[in-house]
Amino acid sequence: MLGSKIDLFGNEWLDIVFDQKNKSYGAYALRRQSSSDTVKALFIAGTLFVLLFLSPKIISLIKGNSTLDEHLETTRVVTVQAIPPADKPVTPPPAAIVPPRAKETHVKFPPPIVVDRTVETDPVQLKDLVNATPGQKNIVGDPDGQVVVTGATGDGPAKQAAAVEDTQVHDFVNLEVQPSFPGGIDKFYSYLSKAIRYPELAQEANVQGKVFVSFIVEKDGALTDIKVERKLGAGTDEEAIRVLKASPKWTPGIQNGRKVRVKYNIPISFSLGQ
Structure with missing residues (x-):
């Protein structure tokens, strides 16, 4: 008995375990049907897994056929306009605006006018500049002399003070x-x-x-x-x-x-x- 191969899932093992026991007890019936229940559960689970895995593809195939039919039914006819001719008439540019004529006559290059002018004095010669002193020079003052004002005089400090008087x-x-x-x-x-x-x-x-x-x-x-x-x-x-x-x-x-x-x-x- 010990040297023989024991099948734990076989019904003979169950008979030995439940020998001289109440076989109408629920555990004996459950153990006898456990193998068949396991096979049924695997078959049902596999079938559901396959259906769940393939259901998106089946749904997409069904919807794809209906969408294709809808596209075929809603086909529209598009009218293409005719291509315009290549030689299109060119509109000439507007004529240039001509300004009105001036009242007086204008000459583009007037002729030069020669005027005879009499020279009253002879121009300065180079020899006349030898002894000339056109630059600045020192002038000695006279203590008894007078102050000579050649330009116009102003109002002096009185006017300047009045202009900058602060009234703020x-x-x-x-x-x-x-x-x-x-x-x-x-x-x-x-x-x-x-x-x-x-x-x-x-x-x-x-x-x-x-x-x-x-x-x-x-x-x-x-x-x-x-x-x-x-x-x-x-x-x-x-x-x-x-x-x-x-x-x-x-x-x-x-x-x-x-x-x-x-x-x-x-x-x-x-x-x-x-």
């Missing part, structure tokens, strides 16, 4: 010399504290704060174009303008060595002492 309003930050109150800015605020009269309306309403004003320091030091940039109200704005108009003249600003007009901004404080 400069910013005090970018100046060589800034405008200043005589004695300094502390003297200016001392003047304001003495000159300001606190308005009665502002005292009654207890209005306190700062009035921001701007003005132009002219070349002669006078204050012009006084404006209130930020108001406080209750008569304080008008009072700030009044004291600036009554201010003494300032020292003007200087730019490029000349007096210029300068715009200045200052705050004026209004405070009630408690």
Whole structure:
């Protein structure tokens, strides 16, 4: 038994395994039919694989025949135009435009005109240039002589200064010399504290704060174009303008060595002492 060839897939092996056992059990029936089931499964799987592999080609062949039929049915007739003749008539160019004739007659090469002219003086001869001194030479001056002006005179520096007069309003930050109150800015605020009269309306309403004003320091030091940039109200704005108009003249600003007009901004404080 041990030396014989054993077929594990044969039914004899199953009989030995299931000897004296319940052969009606499902495992015995499954093992007996396993070989046939395996063959059927391989056949069905192979058939399905072949169909799936060849299905695109079959579908393309079917569609190709239908497309060919459609192309044959939709054939159109194309009409070709006749070739034009080689000898095509040539259109002559338009005639040149001839300008109208001039009113006066013009001669292309007028004849030369000979004029007899009498020479009043003889031309300079070479011998006359021997003793001549046409170049520059030294001339000794006379201390008692007079200044002779042969050309026309102008207005001089006065006109030139008027032409370049600077009337521009400069910013005090970018100046060589800034405008200043005589004695300094502390003297200016001392003047304001003495000159300001606190308005009665502002005292009654207890209005306190700062009035921001701007003005132009002219070349002669006078204050012009006084404006209130930020108001406080209750008569304080008008009072700030009044004291600036009554201010003494300032020292003007200087730019490029000349007096210029300068715009200045200052705050004026209004405070009630408690």
